[in-house]
Amino acid sequence: MSNQQAGGAPVRIGVLTSGGDAQGMNAAVRAVVRTAISRGAEVYAIFEGYQGMIDGGAGIRRFGWDDVAAILGRGGTVIGTFRSTQFRTREGRLKAARNLLERGIDRLVVIGGDGSLTGLNRFRDEWPDLLAELVANGEAPAELAAAHDDLIIAGLVGSIDNDLVGVESTIGADTALHRILFALDALSSTAASHQRSFVLEVMGRHCGYLALAAAIAGGCDYVLVPENPPAPGWEDQMCERLRRGRARGRRDSIVVVAEGATDQTGAPISSEYVRSVISDRLQEETRVTILGHVQRGGVPSAYDRWASTWLGHEAVDEVLHPSTPGQPKVLGVLGNDVVRVPLVQAVQDTQRVPELIAAGDYAAAMAARGPSFNELYDVFHELSQPAAYEPPPGAKRIAIVHAGGLAPGMNTAARVAVRLGITRGFTMVGIRNGFTGLQHGQLAELSWDDVEGWSGSGGAELGLRRVVPTMEDLYKIARSLEDNRIDALLVIGGWNAYQSAHLMYEERERYPAFQIPIVVVPTSIDNNLPGTELSVGADSALNVNVSAIDKIKMSGSATTRAFVVETMGRFCGFQALMSGLAGGAERVYLNEEGIELNSLAADVNWLQQSFAAGRRFFLAVRNERASDSYTTEFISQLLDGASRGAYDVRTHIIGHVQQGAEPTPADRLLATRVVSRSLYQIADALASEQGGGWYVGLQASQIVCSPLAHMMDSVDRLHRRPRQQWWMGLRPVMQAVTIEPTA
Ligand code: ADP
Numbered sequence: 001m002s003n004q005q006a007g008g009a010p011v012r013i014g015v016l017t018s019g020g021d022a023q024g025m026n027a028a029v030r031a032v033v034r035t036a037i038s039r040g041a042e043v044y045a046i047f048e049g050y051q052g053m054i055d056g057g058a059g060i061r062r063f064g065w066d067d068v069a070a071i072l073g074r075g076g077t078v079i080g081t082f083r084s085t086q087f088r089t090r091e092g093r094l095k096a097a098r099n100l101l102e103r104g105i106d107r108l109v110v111i112g113g114d115g116s117l118t119g120l121n122r123f124r125d126e127w128p129d130l131l132a133e134l135v136a137n138g139e140a141p142a143e144l145a146a147a148h149d150d151l152i153i154a155g156l157v158g159s160i161d162n163d164l165v166g167v168e169s170t171i172g173a174d175t176a177l178h179r180i181l182f183a184l185d186a187l188s189s190t191a192a193s194h195q196r197s198f199v200l201e202v203m204g205r206h207c208g209y210l211a212l213a214a215a216i217a218g219g220c221d222y223v224l225v226p227e228n229p230p231a232p233g234w235e236d237q238m239c240e241r242l243r244r245g246r247a248r249g250r251r252d253s254i255v256v257v258a259e260g261a262t263d264q265t266g267a268p269i270s271s272e273y274v275r276s277v278i279s280d281r282l283q284e285e286t287r288v289t290i291l292g293h294v295q296r297g298g299v300p301s302a303y304d305r306w307a308s309t310w311l312g313h314e315a316v317d318e319v320l321h322p323s324t325p326g327q328p329k330v331l332g333v334l335g336n337d338v339v340r341v342p343l344v345q346a347v348q349d350t351q352r353v354p355e356l357i358a359a360g361d362y363a364a365a366m367a368a369r370g371p372s373f374n375e376l377y378d379v380f381h382e383l384s385q386p387a388a389y390e391p392p393p394g395a396k397r398i399a400i401v402h403a404g405g406l407a408p409g410m411n412t413a414a415r416v417a418v419r420l421g422i423t424r425g426f427t428m429v430g431i432r433n434g435f436t437g438l439q440h441g442q443l444a445e446l447s448w449d450d451v452e453g454w455s456g457s458g459g460a461e462l463g464l465r466r467v468v469p470t471m472e473d474l475y476k477i478a479r480s481l482e483d484n485r486i487d488a489l490l491v492i493g494g495w496n497a498y499q500s501a502h503l504m505y506e507e508r509e510r511y512p513a514f515q516i517p518i519v520v521v522p523t524s525i526d527n528n529l530p531g532t533e534l535s536v537g538a539d540s541a542l543n544v545n546v547s548a549i550d551k552i553k554m555s556g557s558a559t560t561r562a563f564v565v566e567t568m569g570r571f572c573g574f575q576a577l578m579s580g581l582a583g584g585a586e587r588v589y590l591n592e593e594g595i596e597l598n599s600l601a602a603d604v605n606w607l608q609q610s611f612a613a614g615r616r617f618f619l620a621v622r623n624e625r626a627s628d629s630y631t632t633e634f635i636s637q638l639l640d641g642a643s644r645g646a647y648d649v650r651t652h653i654i655g656h657v658q659q660g661a662e663p664t665p666a667d668r669l670l671a672t673r674v675v676s677r678s679l680y681q682i683a684d685a686l687a688s689e690q691g692g693g694w695y696v697g698l699q700a701s702q703i704v705c706s707p708l709a710h711m712m713d714s715v716d717r718l719h720r721r722p723r724q725q726w727w728m729g730l731r732p733v734m735q736a737v738t739i740e741p742t743a
Contacts, residue, residue, distance in 0.1 A: 003040045003320055005147065009724060011041045011103040013319055014060070017077040018084075018119070021296060022158035022172025023138030024304030025077040025111050031312025031737050033108050038736040039320060040107035044105055048080040049112070050087035056099035065740045070188055072305055073550050075160075075298055081112070092413040093123055093485055097130035101140050106148035109312070111156040111171065114350045117330060124328060127151040155330035155343050156311050156317040160296060163207035165349035165368045166341040167332030167430035168701050173313070174303040176203065176295040177213055177665040178543075183291055184218035184254065184559040185456050185662075192250030192453075197242065197278050197286040201271035203295050204258035204333050209373060210295070211258035216380050217668035218498050219415075220254040221245055221456035223380060224261035224269055227365040231264060239281045241385055243606070246282075247390060248449055254286075266358060278733035282487075289701055302546040303539060303666060305335045305582035306730070313733045314338045325492060333610060335700040336726035372701055376669065378552045379420070379676050387424035389448045389710045396487040396686050398679075400446075401431040401438060402464035407537025409663035411461055411490045413671040418446045429486065434465035434493075435500055439476040443484050450693045458540075458662045468499045477504070478513035480673040488517040488682045490675075494524030494535070498695060498711065505693035505708045517685035519678040520695040520704070523671070525658050528572035528721040530714045532697025532708045536674065539666045539718075541568070541658040542578050548654050549583030552615065558604040560611060560647040562618040562639050566632040567633055568658050569623050575658070576623035581734050587620040589635070591719065591727060595627040600635070611646040618647070627654040670698060677703040 003011050015032045015604055016023045029045070033559055038044035045063045046052040052059030071078050073335060086092030100106065110120045125408035126150060134140035157164045180202055187198050200220075204211045208225020215223035222238045224230065230237070242253045255278070261269045271288045279286040299309075311331050318329055318340065329340035330347075349368060356365040366374055400417050402410055414430070421428040430450075432442035469477055481489070491501045501520045508514040522529040525541035545567055552563050565585075567575040573590030580588035587603055589595050618639075622632050632651055638651040663671070678696045693708030716723050 013041050013107040014044045014046050014105045015109045016046035016049055017064055017081045018116035019082050021076050022160050023075055023175035023300035024171040024308035025158050026071040026074050027305045027308035028111050028156055028312035030071055031070045031309040032065045032316055034737040035313045035316040039740055045079045049082040049084055051082045051084040052353050054086050088120055090696045096137055098134050107152045109154050110316045111158045113159040114347050115167050117155040117347050124151045124153050152319045153328045154315040158316055161204050162209040166346040168193055168334045171308050175301040177300050177549050179295050180214045181217055181665045188252050195251050197253040198285045199271045199274045199288045199529050201257045201290040205260035210256045211256045215256040215674055217665045220256050221384055222255040224257045226260040228362050229262050229264045235277045258375035275641050276518050296442045302542040302582045306578055310733055320639050334464055377541050379672055382423050391422055391427040395425055395427045397427045397429050397485055398488045399429040399431050399486045400490045402460050402462050402493050403434050403497035403500050406659045407525050408458050408540035408661045409536035409667040409671045410523050411454040411457050412663050412668045413521055414677050415451040416672045416675040417490055418451045422448055430462050433463040435469045436465045438480050458660050466496055468496045478511040481513040492521045492523055502708050515680045515691035518693045519681050521674050521678055522697055526569045526572045527574040530711055530722045531695045536671045540661040540664045543664055544658050544661045545579035545654055546582045556617050560616045562649045564620045564632055564636045564651045566624055566653040571625050572721040573623045576621045580621040585619040585621045587623040587740050589626040591623055591625045595630040608642055682703045
C-alpha cells in the first residue's frame with residue numbers, strides 16, 4: 001500500500017486526543033504529525049476529541065510541521081480533549097463520518113483511554129454503513145464514498161492509570177508517578193519530623209498500578225488496590241503492621257489508597273475511613289492527602305516524551321500499512337519494542353476487570369494486570385510485612401558491594417537487598433567502599449533499620465570505588481570473603497562491577513572463595529550494560545538531561561540561539577539519543593555513529609538556511625565521546641563561525657548532576673525488581689550448594705538472569721557497551737520527527 005490514494009493525492013490521516021488528558025499526549029500528536037509528513041501523507045488535527053470531528057469546520061485543521069513545534073515538553077494536550085456525548089449517538093457519528101469523508105480523511109490515530117478506543121472501534125465498524133447512509137441521503141457522492149470505503153485506525157493508550165490490559169505502560173502513567181513520588185517524598189519527611197501517619201489517596205478507579213508502584217517506590221507501609229480488596233479484619237492487620245513499624249523506631253507511616261479501593265463486599269474504602277481507623281486504634285495523629293488532579297499536571301517525564309514519540313511514529317506506519325488489515329491494533333511500548341495488540345480484545349479485557357472484581361474473582365483481576373504488576377505486589381508484601389525483622393541464627397551471609405560509577409538508585413537497590421534478604425532468611429552484610437573496602441575488611445552486618453530512608457535518596461550510602469580489582473587484589477579479596485564467611489555476593493554497579501564479577505568468576509578455580517553465587521545488578525546512568533534493556537539510574541539521568549534541556553530552551557527563547565549540549569555516557573550514546581528525542585533536539589551526535597566532517601558541514605549548511613528562513617532556536621546533543629576530534633567545543637565554534645550574526649551559540653555540558661539525581665520512580669521500581677530476582681537466584685544456588693555467576697536484567701519486561709560465563713560474547717569490550725543496543729532503533733524515529741522533508 002502506498003502513501004497515496006488511488007488518484008495520486010496523498011493519504012490523509014486524522015489525529016485526536018480523547019477522554020482524560022495524560023502527559024505525553026502532545027509528544028504523541030507531534031510524532032504523528034511529523035511522521036505523517038515525513039511519509040508524504042497529509043495530517044489533520046481534530047480538536048476537542050470526537051467533538052471536533054462532529055463539529056467539522058475549525059474543529060478539523062490541516063497541520064504542518066511547525067504547528068507542533070515546541071509542544072513536546074508541554075503538559076496536557078494542545079489539541080484539546082473532550083468527553084463527547086454526541087459521539088455516543090449514531091447521529092453524531094454520522095456527522096463525524098461526513099466531515100471526515102468531505103476531507104478525504106480515512107485513517108485515524110486516536111490517543112485516549114479504553115472508552116475512547118471503544119468509540120473508535122465502533123466508528124470503524126459502522127463506517128461502511130455510515131457512508132452508505134450519507135450516499136443514500138445525497139450528502140456524499142458515491143465515488144467519494146467508494147474511494148474511502150474503509151476506515152483504518154490505530155489506538156494509543158493515554159491513561160495515567162496504566163489500566164489497559166495487554167499494554168505494559170500507558171501514556172501518562174510515568175509522569176503521574178513522578179508527581180505522586182514528589183508528594184510522597186515530601187510527606188515522608190514531614191511525617192518523620194512529627195512522627196505522624198499519612199494516608200495518601202491516588203487516582204485509579206479500577207486499577208491499582210499507581211498506588212502499588214508509589215507504595216513500593218516511596219517505601220510505604222500499606223496499600224489498598226481495587227484488584228485485590230482486603231479480607232474482613234484488614235483494619236486490624238493494617239494497624240498491626242503500622243504498630244510493628246513504629247515499635248522498630250520508624251518515624252513515619254504512610255498508607256496509599258487507590259481511589260477505587262473497596263472491601264470484599266464492594267463497599268468503597270475511603271481515605272478518610274483509613275485515617276479514622278489509624279487515629280482511633282493507634283491513637284496517632286493521622287492526616288489525609290488526596291492528590292487529585294495534581295497527578296495529571298506538570299511537565300511530562302522523559303519516558304512519557306520518548307515513548308509517546310515512538311508510539312506516535314509507529315501509529316502512523318500502522319495506519320499507512322496495517323499489520324493485520326481489518327483487525328485494528330492498539331500500540332504500546334513493551335521493553336525494547338513497540339507491540340501491537342488487538343484493539344478489541346485489549347478493550348474488552350480491560351472492561352472486564354471491574355466485572356471480575358465485582359464477582360469476587362480477584363485472582364483473575366490480578367492476573368489481568370500482567371506479571372510485573374503481580375511481581376511488584378508480592379515484593380511489596382514481603383517488604384511491608386516481613387517474615388522476620390532479624391535473620392535466623394546460622395543464616396547464610398550475603399554481602400552487598402557497589403562498584404563502577406555512581407548511579408541514582410544504588411541506595412534503593414541496597415535497601416531492597418537488605419530487607420528482602422532478611423525476610424527471606426539471610427544475614428545481609430554491607431561492604432563499604434567497593435572492592436577496595438572489601439580488601440581492607442570494611443564489612444558490617446546490615447539490619448532492617450540500617451537502611452531506613454534509603455529508598456529515594458541519591459548517592460550510595462555504602463560508598464563505592466570505580467576500580468576493577470587487579471590480579472594482586474584478588475588474593476586479599478578472597479581472604480576477606482573467607483574471613484567474613486561470605487556465602488554469596490551481590491554486586492550492584494556499572495561496567496566495572498560487571499568486569500570485577502566476571503574476573504572473580506574466571507578466577508574461581510584459583511580462589512575457592514570465589515566459588516560462591518555471585519550476581520551482578522545493573523546500575524549505571526550510561527545504560528551500557530549487557531543483558532538488560534535498561535539499567536537502574538539511566539531513567540533518572542535522562543530526566544535530569546531533559547529538564548536541563550527544557551531550561552536551556554527557555555533561556556534561548558528570547559533570542560536566536562544555537563545550543564550544543566553534552567551528555568555523559570562514555571562510549572554509549574543512550575543518554576544523548578534519548579535526551580535528544582525527549583528534549584526535541586534537531587541533531588544528536590553519538591559515538592556509535594561517529595562524526596564525519598561531511599555530515600557536520602551539511603548540518604551547518606542546513607542550520608544557516610534554517611535560521612535564514614526564520615528559525616529561532618537550534619539544539620544539538622552530543623555524547624561526551626562521540627568523537628575525539630570533533631569535540632563539543634569544536635562543534636560550537638563551527639556553528640558560531642557559520643552564523644554570520646544570524647544566531648549566537650552556547651554550549652552546555654550537563655556533567656555530574658546526571659549521576660547525583662534522586663532516583664526516579666521507574667528506577668526505584670526497576671531496582672526493586674532486579675534485586676528481588678537476584679536474591680532468588682542466590683537462594684536457589686545456595687539451596688543446591690552450587691556456586692556460579694550471573695548478571696540480571698530487564699528483557700521485554702521480564703527480569704532475566706544470564707550466566708556470566710557468556711557475558712563477554714555480547715559486549716564490545718573496547719567501547720564498553722553491548723554489541724546490540726535496542727535504542728539505536730529509535731534513530732529513524734528521531735530522524736522522522738526532527739528533519740522536515742524538503743518539498
Ligand atoms: P477514556 O477514553 O479516558 O476511557 P471516556 O470513557 O470518557 O474516557 O471516553 C471518551 C469519549 O470516547 C467519550 O466521551 C465518547 O465520546 C467516546 N466513547 C466512549 N465510549 C463510547 C462508545 N461506547 N461509543 C461511542 N463513543 C464512545
